[in-house]
Amino acid sequence: MKKTCPKCGRTSYSAYEEGTWICPHCGADMRNAGAESTAITECFWCEERMMKTNNNMYVCPSCGWRY
Numbered sequence: 001m002k003k004t005c006p007k008c009g010r011t012s013y014s015a016y017e018e019g020t021w022i023c024p025h026c027g028a029d030m031r032n033a034g035a036e037s038t039a040i041t042e043c044f045w046c047e048e049r050m051m052k053t054n055n056n057m058y059v060c061p062s063c064g065w066r067y
């Protein structure tokens with residue numbers, strides 16, 4: 001996973017999928033920063049993490065929303 005810090009604009013890498021993500025450069029909380037690798041990471045309806053299916057769709061495991 002790769003994220004760009006919304007505060008200092010530098011990228012950081014982490015294996016963490018959930019929970020707190022602190023920027024190693026400035027200490028900002030990057031939990032809500034978007035991941036660069038995927039277009040959509042959270043469900044529009046319930047904010048659950050979207051799962052990528054093998055036909056390039058994203059599906060919410062919580063409510064079943066597809067994108």
Ligand SMILES: [Zn+2]
Binds near residue numbers: 025
């Ligand atoms: Zn930062």
Ligand SMILES: [Zn+2]
Binds near residue numbers: 046047061064065
């Ligand atoms: Zn959902």
